[in-house]
Amino acid sequence: MTDISNELERYLQSTVKSKALWEEAKQYLPGGDSRNSIFWAPYPIFVDHAAGCHVVDSDGVDRLDFIGTMTTLVLGHSPKPVVDAVNDQMTKGVVYNAPNAHQVHLAKLLCERIPSFELVRFTNSGTEATLNTIRAARAVTGKSKIAKVEGGYHGSHDQVSVSVRVNPAKAGERSHPDAMPATEGLGEGTLDQVVVIPFNETAIAQDTLEAHKDELAAVIIEPMLGSVGMLPATYEFLAMLREFTTANKIILIFDEVISYRASSGGTQELYGITPDMTSLGKIIGGGFSIGAFGGSKDIMDLYDPTAPGGPRVAHAGTFNANPVTMVAGAATLEQLTPQVYRKLAEMTEYLRAGIKQVGADLEIPVKVTGLGSLFGIHFTGEELVGYRDIAAEDSAFRHQVFLGLLNEGILMASNLVGAVSTEIGEAEIDTFAAALRRVLERALTPSD
Ligand SMILES: Cc1ncc(COP(=O)(O)O)c(C=O)c1O
Structure with missing residues (x-):
């Protein structure tokens, strides 16, 4: 044909x-x-x-x-509420070297909507958001490896550039996929840090996870494979991940950079399964560069510069939470x-x-x-x-x-x-x- x-x-x-x-x-x-x-x-x-x-x-x-x-x-291209909010902000400055109230507004909207969010931090991309969820998970657990599903896309940093759009003929068995580089140029040892499981194959994936439970800091998953095909996880698969990670004190990360679009609380609301951490991006910036990651106060306090001894996890970014993106994001969410x-x-x-x-x-x-x-x-x-x-x-x-x-x-x-x-x-x-x-x-x- x-x-x-x-x-x-x-x-x-x-x-x-x-x-x-x-x-x-x-x-x-x-x-x-x-x-x-x-x-x-x-x-x-x-x-x-x-x-x-x-x-x-x-x-x-x-x-x-x-x-x-x-x-x-x-909301389509250049929706009026977003354009008006951005135009207004542009006359007041684009980015400052001090916090702005608009990020509080967007943070509040997100924390009110997303079940797993007690506290949230903004970044400039979904890539930075998933990077931070993994880093926080490592800091919390003191362990290093992560598990991800074959076909899951989480941005372009090294740790998640593994087993994305692999050629199945070269990637081992369907039930036990090999960790495959998604690009040349990954740091030495990157592949050894990643346990790859098959999406939606609950019993097989659980066996693999059990075998690595003492080494895993996090399991990261798109509750619906997004850019790779918009394929939702089964309830059973996500419930297994929730149970397994809770039982073994491993951080469960939902990457909802795409799937957050599915409902105001994301797919975690649709499934009724709350992860420990969530990464976001795309729609929450109203068309401007954005990412966000959040979770329980316990975990997010790692980033608190007022904590005794300072923040345990570093987090910087010249354009993080810049007011133009923040007003665009808030104007978008308010329409939703x-x-x-x-x-x-x-x-x-x-x-x-x-x-x-x-x-x-x-x-x-x-x-x-x-x-x-x-x-x-x-x-x-x-x-x-x-x-x-x-x-x-x-x-x-x-x-x-x-x-x-x-x-x-x-x-x-x-x-x-x-x-x-x-x-x-x-x-x-x-x-x-x-x-x-x-x-x-x-x-x-x-x-x-
Ligand atoms: C599920 C998922 N996570 C992370 C990312 C990375 O986001 P960004 O392109 O903003 O870095 C994407 C981008 O498409 C994505 O689909």
């Missing part, structure tokens, strides 16, 4: 200016950008401007945005009322049903995963349990569909994960479903 030439030809024809920009960009930036995670072949579109749920590229092509900067823009979350979830269910209908009509097996306003499209009839099932999907066909959707005026992440913003309604979703239908019909039509 995979013959990408038709979609590729259309794409090349409609992205002439993006291609020229990319050629120029490559003279100054390796590969023409600063973010490998959003590269796609043959080259990405260059965005000229965006508003609401529309993104317009340098060639003037207007696309519906069904990813919102890797799930960040829950229970009613808005309900509507987002309803719209995303409508989208899931529309996608499944297209698959059923064209007799193409399709599954739509995700929680709340997050979704992932998978063209498979097989059960999706963990990373290996996602890795087994036909990546060439997925790329064909992704390029086809771009050609039809839809922007998603290149691995077909997406997010619905408050700017997206039934009309946009119907447009999405009709676009997908045309793309799949083209894929089913043999080219000459």
